[in-house]
Amino acid sequence: MDNKKRGLSRRSMLAGTAAGVIAPVVVSASAGSAPAAAAGMTRNITIYADYVPGSTRVGYGLEPGKPTIPGPLLECYEGDTLVIELVNNTDKRLSIHPHGVNYDTKSDGSPFNDSFNKPYETKTYTWKTRTAYQAANGFWMPGSAGYWHYHDHAFDGDHGTIGLLKGLYGGLIVRKRGDLLPSKQFTVVFTEMWINHQIAPNTPIFEANLGERVEFICIGHGNLMHTFHLHAHRWADTRTGMLTSATDNAPIVDNKTLDPGNSFGFQVIAGDGVGPGAWMYHCHVQQHSDDGMSGVFLVRNADGGMPAGAQEAIDRFKGHQHTTTSTPNATGASAHHHQS
Ligand SMILES: [Cu+2]
Structure with a gap:
């Protein structure tokens, strides 16, 4: 119910599509400013980072004050560019850092590259994707298609790892044209x-x-x-x-x-x-x-x-009850972590 709703609302972000017909998640899409090659689109999306009401957790969301954990599922096709405007509604620095796509150091999202949102700051991150191509030596270099993810890389502490524990993460799918789409x-x-x-x-x-x-x-x-x-x-x-x-x-x-x-x-x-x-x-x-x-x-x-x-x-x-007494300290993993 709750989760069903969440699944549906994610799906409904796939701009005006019936189940099984794709159009990636993103909100406004303007026709390709991408170079001549593959007919990619530039897709603009605004993401808000907020505290989860009543907790110290933090999540990404598509509306201010409505974070979800995980954050919104982002999708695009190979060749597309995602321009992400990240609105930081928290009193901590934070960022959005993707896996699997191309970006320059300014969109890295890391303290290392000084590329993050300061407290209450809005910052734009650009993620590019590409199709596979054949190098001069005849070998094929990979495109961007895959099941990837994104996450914070700057929240609060020096190493930028605290945001993950707070809930700042989400899924990212880059598809090839022709990939089958789910319901x-x-x-x-x-x-x-x-x-x-x-x-x-x-x-x-x-x-x-x-x-x-x-x-x-x-x-x-x-x-x-x-x-x-x-x-x-x-x-x-x-x-x-x-x-x-x-x-x-x-x-x-x-x-x-x-x-x-x-x-x-x-x-x-x-x-x-x-x-x-x-x-x-x-x-x-x-x-x-x-x-x-x-x-x-x-x-x-x-x-x-x-x-x-x-x-x-x-x-x-x-x-059901958790029974952890049978294997005390067996793995060093502590039972019943409670969320902060
Ligand atoms: Cu496990």
Whole structure:
């Protein structure tokens, strides 16, 4: 419900599109000031960094005073340029620093390059993307397409790492033209012992109807090593999570390393071959899972109805206790981190 709403509102940012027809997230798009090469667009977006009301957490949002953790999911196509106006509504310095795209030192977002917003300052960051190209030696150099992410790199402390712990992060997708588009998108961020800054049973419940094309964007942050596992669904370990033919022998996985700074994404058809139900997703580092790094992927019936047994499963999940006494200090990870 809450999370469903969040998923939908993210999706609705994809300017006036029906599900499955793309137009990247961004608010106003003006036709390409990009050079002749690929017909990219310049996409302008304003992002606000605010304290989460009633807490010391901080998030990015598309409206002032309405931060979300994770921040808005940003999308574009290879060849596009994102011009991000970051409005800092906090009393601390902060920034927005992307992975996977091109930027100059002024858009780096780091104290190292003196490229951040001062307290209450607005600053523009420019991210460029490109398509793959063939170098003179015949080898192909990579384009920008991928499941990436962005995060603060300057908040408060000298090293610019505190913002991640506060909630300043989000997903970034650069697609190739022709990539298949999902109906629903879920961003899953593992930071310390949290999923999207929550521990079970307050972690997100991601919802889709049987047969819907769902995209997961998985991001790792913090100081701990994690693995992302989704029950009853699997994907190809490729850029898109899909195969390109019946003879494509790319490995198929249902569990993938999600260490700090890593990101990946994939699409599944909700309940494909397994049916509707309340399915788990969790960190497969066992103690992390036991300590609250788990959540629910609720695949509803095709008509949106609740499948048999699903509500009971969710009630069990909501009511469960964490049992951490069986493995005291086994990994050095402390149980039940509470969010500040
Ligand atoms: Cu973990």
